[in-house]
Amino acid sequence: MQINKEILQDLNNDLLPAHERRFNYLAGEIDNAEAIILKLIAFNIAIPSWALGTGGTRFGRFSGGGEPRSLEEKIEDVGLIHALNRSSNSISLHIPWDIPDNAPSIKAFASQLGLHFDAVNSNTFQDQPHQALSYKYGSLHHVDKAVRQQAVEHNIEVIKYGVELGSKALSVWLADGSNFPGQLNFRNAFQNTFESLQQVYAALPDDWKIWIEYKPYEPNFYSTTIGDWGQSYLLANKLGQRASTLVDLGHHLPNTNIEQIVSLLLMEGKLAGFHFNDSKYGDDDLTVGSINPYQLFLIFNELVEGLDARGLNHATGIGWMIDASHNIKDPVEDLLQSVEAIKIAYAQALLIDQEKLKQAQQNNDVAHAQNILQQAYRTDVRPLLAEARLQAGGALDPVGSFRALKVRENLIQERGLKTVTTGL
Ligand code: PSV
Ligand code: MN
Ligand code: MN
Numbered sequence: 222m223q224i225n226k227e228i229l230q231d232l233n234n235d236l237l238p239a240h241e242r243r244f245n246y247l248a249g250e251i252d253n254a255e256a257i258i259l260k261l262i263a264f265n266i267a268i269p270s271w272a273l274g275t276g277g278t279r280f281g282r283f284s285g286g287g288e289p290r291s292l293e294e295k296i297e298d299v300g301l302i303h304a305l306n307r308s309s310n311s312i313s314l315h316i317p318w319d320i321p322d323n324a325p326s327i328k329a330f331a332s333q334l335g336l337h338f339d340a341v342n343s344n345t346f347q348d349q350p351h352q353a354l355s356y357k358y359g360s361l362h363h364v365d366k367a368v369r370q371q372a373v374e375h376n377i378e379v380i381k382y383g384v385e386l387g388s389k390a391l392s393v394w395l396a397d398g399s400n401f402p403g404q405l406n407f408r409n410a411f412q413n414t415f416e417s418l419q420q421v422y423a424a425l426p427d428d429w430k431i432w433i434e435y436k437p438y439e440p441n442f443y444s445t446t447i448g449d450w451g452q453s454y455l456l457a458n459k460l461g462q463r464a465s466t467l468v469d470l471g472h473h474l475p476n477t478n479i480e481q482i483v484s485l486l487l488m489e490g491k492l493a494g495f496h497f498n499d500s501k502y503g504d505d506d507l508t509v510g511s512i513n514p515y516q517l518f519l520i521f522n523e524l525v526e527g528l529d530a531r532g533l534n535h536a537t538g539i540g541w542m543i544d545a546s547h548n549i550k551d552p553v554e555d556l557l558q559s560v561e562a563i564k565i566a567y568a569q570a571l572l573i574d575q576e577k578l579k580q581a582q583q584n585n586d587v588a589h590a591q592n593i594l595q596q597a598y599r600t601d602v603r604p605l606l607a608e609a610r611l612q613a614g615g616a617l618d619p620v621g622s623f624r625a626l627k628v629r630e631n632l633i634q635e636r637g638l639k640t641v642t643t644g645l
Contacts, residue, residue: 222297222631224304229616232625236617244604254605257571260535261609264567266497266560267311267339267542270319273298273553274642276506276546285551287632288640292319293330295642298632300334302553305622307615308560311339313392313542316379317349318643324385339390340432340494340540341383345372346396346440359397361417362410362446369417376421384426390493390540391425392467393418394434398441398448410446415456422460430463432493432540436472439504449473450482457491469496469544470517471504480519487527494540497563506546508555510562517562518598521570530575535567551629557619561606568605572597 248254273295274288289295296312303309312331314321321327331337345360353371358364360372380391397414399405422431435453436445447453450466457464466486473479486492499505499512510517528535541563547555574593581590607617616622623629 222301222628222635224301224626224628226614228626229304229622232622233611233617240604240607240611240617244608247601247604251572251600253571257568257602257605258609258612260529260571261564261568261606262307262613263536264564265308265310265536265541266563267313267540268299268302268309268556269313269315269342269542269544270295271315271643272543272545272547272556274640275552276548278548283549284640285629286638286640287629287634287636288552288642290636290640290642292321292327294636295319296327296331296334296336298553299336300331301623301628302556302560303335305616305619306557306560307610307613308564309556310335311337313339313342314382314386314388315342315344316382317344321382321386324382328386338383338386338388339542340392341379341386341388341390342392342394343376343379345375346394356396359395359410359446361393361395362397362414364409364413369413373417373420377424380421380424380426380429383429389428390430390432391421392432392434392493392540393421394436394467394469395447396440396445398438398445399443400441401443405444405446407444407446411452414446415459418456418460418464422464425463430465430493431460432465432467433457434467434469434472434496436469436504437474450486454486454489454491457493465491465493467493467496467540469498469504470509470520471496471498471500471506471544475502479516480523483520484523484527487523492539494542496542496544497559498543498545506544508545508547508550508562509543509559510565511558514562514566515598517566518569519594521566522573522594525567525570525573526575529571553628554620554623557623561619564606564609565602568602569597569600572600572602 275284289298299312345356348355354368361369363369425431433453433456435447435449437448438445453466457466497509499507499509501512543559545559578590578593611617
């Protein structure tokens with residue numbers, strides 16, 4: 222299904238008077254409304270192909286119905302999200318969950334919906350049906366060179382698919398680790414990983430990047446070979462300029478100061494980008510901003526200070542992507558909420574008076590520094606986001622419009638109630 226633009230406009234018209242009241246008030250309170258709106262319009266966040274179906278845990282999965290049954294239908298869903306929020310113009314594929322066998326037609330279909338392909342993700346954390354060797358004891362770090370080679374070749378194959386689709390980055394997350402002390406020699410595992418990644422790096426086209434994700438635990442519970450940003454950064458540094466560290470917000474031990482990690486990676490030119498989500502306990506993959514929106518804001522403060530405030534283009538050069546999973550919500554509604562939360566944090570960070578903050582820091586005026594941050598954080602910037610969506614041709618209220626247009630009901634009619642999507 223596609224969203225009918227006229228009907229969307231009718232829905233917007235009903236909401237317009239209230240929106241204008243709120244927007245005019247806010248625009249009068251701040252002095253950079255127009256500049257923020259332009260930045261918000263330019264800022265897009267990629268949707269992962271694996272997040273369009275209902276997720277699950279090892280205890281069960283409760284499908285909501287009408288979920289995409291093929292790559293084309295996943296692209297169609299991202300098209301729906303983008304039509305509503307005008308902020309999700311790309312999709313990130315996970316291979317082999319999604320195999321773009323006919324890449325030119327997949328690419329053409331996506332571009333009809335205004336979409337392109339973000340980073341491609343490899344998968345050496347599961348065995349696939351016709352695979353010769355098992356990843357039970359890891360992939361790029363494996364003690365057996367033949368397994369490492371198989372994993373290297375898979376990554377190279379993923380790059381080839383990505384090239385056909387117009388992607389520009391390979392995103393690698395390894396489950397490699399150990400479950401019990403003594404199982405693994407840490408240095409050998411790390412060295413094997415490095416050598417395997419060197420082969421993958423050598424296969425990257427000149428205009429490509431490799432993003433290395435880290436995660437402290439799960440599925441392994443004693444050690445993970447790329448367990449934290451230090452290990453990822455070490456590998457990225459050794460590999461070369463086109464390798465950098467990807468920050469998945471859920472991949473930290475509780476209370477880690479993620480914004481500080483972001484600030485230093487950015488300073489070193491090694492911040493690949495983000496997998497946005499939120500968490501209370503571990504890699505919960507909850508809706509962005511649903512648990513700790515202040516942390517998200519503080520991350521965006523670092524990004525704005527490190528990029529926007531230095532005249533760099535915030536919207537390009539860094540990977541902005543959601544990596545969430547929805548066990549009980551409609552995936553499309555959840556993704557709309559996540560994108561909104563990311564852009565709220567960005568808009569709030571753009572309100573920070575960076576000059577005053579620097580002065581306060583220089584004078585060790587701690588209370589004033591905190592006030593400057595919180596003044597921005599406590600501003601309700603939602604009218605700015607709504608205005609940006611309106612100017613870009615989207616919905617004033619994306620989730621409300623999704624419901625009013627009965628999108629899910631239509632998808633269930635088209636695809637059926639019992640649908641299964643590939644992914645976790
Ligand atoms: C691992 O937990 C991870 O965050 C990686 O990014 C994977 O590619 C993704 O989840 C798959 O769901
Ligand atoms: Mn991730
Ligand atoms: Mn994860």
